[in-house]
Amino acid sequence: MSGIATLGNRLYRGEASYDIVGRKRLWYIISGVVLAISIITLGARGLNLGIEFKGGAEFTVPVKNATTASVAQAREAVKAAKAEASNVTIVGGDKVRIQTQTVTTNVSNAIGTSLAASFGVSVNDIKVQLVGPSWGSEVSKNAAKALLVFLILVALFLSLYFEWPMALAGLVALAHDVLITVGIYALSGFEVTPATVIGFLTILGYSLYDTVVVFDKVKENTKNIASGSRMTYSEAANLALNQTLVRSINTSIVALLPVLSILVVGVVLLGAGTLNDLALALFVGMLVGTYSSIFIATPILAYVKERSVEMQSLAKRVANRREKAGIDGAEFIVPVASVVTPAGPRQQRVKRPRSSR
């Protein structure tokens, strides 16, 4: 703990600093490779869609001791009802889950009765889910619509509250997070259910939430920056990143702890279902989201901003100034009268020498 705390102090003053923006090529390559893998697997393997998307019937039968024998038994029972089980799995050690193609309610009733008789349970204890083939496509259509509307609104909000380069960088990071998360689902073959889709959609909000906090600090640090000549935009952005690093780590830990708890409790107590589907998507998405708000969003922002005439001339001024300055770059300067929070490490050192840490 104290390790992080001390690190926080040094990061804040710029004594310890990770050059994240400067090493953007490395992050781009890492993300690019992961993205490429994601997209290729997505194209080649596709997602393992749950019956909510394909249409079909699902029966969950409570069994005292589910073994491989139960699987065969379930298949037989379904066959006895003149239907075919497409998939039979044991869930959580005490449930057998049977999936079939789309069936009529009559056939589904017959399957339920047959399963109940075979396993010696009451028909009413069997969980049944019938899904019409159109349902899933509608869920996805709505999700896509939600995504589009959300993106437009967020782009507007970020452009107004911040500026358009920030909106752009935020949205790129967002696309990055969702693509990688979906890619991980394609790669691992985890089933995609409506709960998973909820998870994906939540990542949208979370990923941007995280980015907004970092950008707010960048905005603060770069206010009036163009009128000075101390730091380039990239450097100011990098300082902001470092200053919010502790927050980013803490936030991620605090956000991931409950999700992890859902995941563990879900696996131990339920085996599978809404909770796990949701938590898994969130877990993956939040990790990627934290990564992207630090390593992708800000470097892209810096790149876009540095292309502007204003920031390029600033970069030139900063370079000139550093050339003129001494070898260690130390100098006395007039404090900048603005809200720029860190008056700068060098300046502080002049004002208030620190004996020890």
Next chain:
Amino acid sequence: MAKHYRPSKSLIILALSIIGLLIWALLPGNSHAPKLGLDLRGGTQVILSPTAADNKTVTADQLAQTIRIIRQRVDGFGVAESQVTTQGSGANAKIIVTIPGKTDRSVVDQLKTTAVLNFRAVVAVDSGSPIPTPSPSVSGKKGVKITPAKATPKPSVNPLRLVPPIQSKSITKAFAENFTALDCAQSTILEGGKIDDPTKFLITCSKDGAAKYILTPAALSGADVQSATATLPTQGAGGWQVDLTMTTKGAKAFAEVTKGLYTQKAPQNQLAIALDGLVVSAPRINEPILGGNAQITGSFTPEEAKNLAEVLKYGALPVSLAVDEVQQISPTLGNDQLRAGLLAGLFGLILVILYLLLYYRALGVVAVLSLIVAALMSYLIFVILGNQIHFTMTLAGIAGAIVAIGITADSFIVYFERLRDELREGKRLRSAVDHGWARARRTILAADFVSLLAAVVLYYLSVGSVRGFAFTLGLTTVIDVFVAFLFTRPLVYRLAESKWMNAGSSMTGVSPVRLGVTSSTEVAN
């Protein structure tokens, strides 16, 4: 702003809001726990998508009538807290039926069955329960209103368990005995939704179970009705009535029937309007109605007249229903899921609390208290919404709330980190608390706004479980802002006034030494 800030005012506002919520949530007669969704208590949920017969978009009127009919059927199951709701409109409209606790396989079939409207002549009528209701009369365009016939109350004989529909090709002795034995209050007839054969005689009850009837095979069907409207005639003190217009084919058949009926003795001069096999109304025919226009008069309330008109107009479900999704969950499984959800929430909360305490020490205590206040407020609001708008807590909703723990805690983290940044700048605690807040406030608002935006968009563009999740996420985001402004901030402000916090103990979480500001004289008050 710092000069005029009065923390006690914020705290009082918060305390009053919580007390208000508490009183509202604990009002007598209300449930004191959030309403649980189907996945947490077991039951059946069916999502139906209506399509108009001619592939036109479903009108709001049609949808309302469909829902009324479905609700009537669901009420017939006799399960408390059953719900029939709609989502979306036009081509995207969905009807969501939830029947908690009931997992019968026949439920779905009964729901999507198209309601059938038939006109059947009355053969015999008797009271279905002790108090008979007067039946309205039907008259021709210029007809005279006749007072309703008295139905002779007679106690029902040994109720047999008759399985509806009770039908026969002709009126046999056994059939007549069925009629005598029928007790509307005890039969499953009132559950409705049983498909009857229009070519056979039918024994049935009125919708409210007050009367029972033997009816002839159907003379006309709902398809023969062109329009029906509830009107209040300007002249005459007739009260509300229903104007009925038949189709050309219907008018002919209607003329035939009424010609035959008006000479009959009561009750055989009555023409029953049966919806889903249950008699909605059985007006008397006073004279042959030849033009295809009729009025049904009686002592209708405006609501009754409107309902009758709608039944006549849309008799058969105005739309066809496709089953999108059926979910049947046993109460045992529901209970398991609830337990797992709560346990996950509890563990998550404990882990977050431990982390906050370890990392932020005294400030961590503030954060934990804030989390508890937020959790309390969320719980109360879920209870209130459950009572007020039938908001139900689903597993996805619980997951949303658990995820919100992290997002709520983050607001405090943002604030505390800002506060510590200010201290690192060498500010005194008091001024750091103010400046840190001024900066953190903006960030918290901006970040929470994005989170809320996501929740709102999700809520409006989704159905089912996604909605429950979006709702809890949105609500908890708003509560987060509320708590951060009215609880966390004033509490930190008060703490900053205490000697102990300023003394710089490492337990405070704001120790200047630990934050790397060494000269302790600067922070002493």
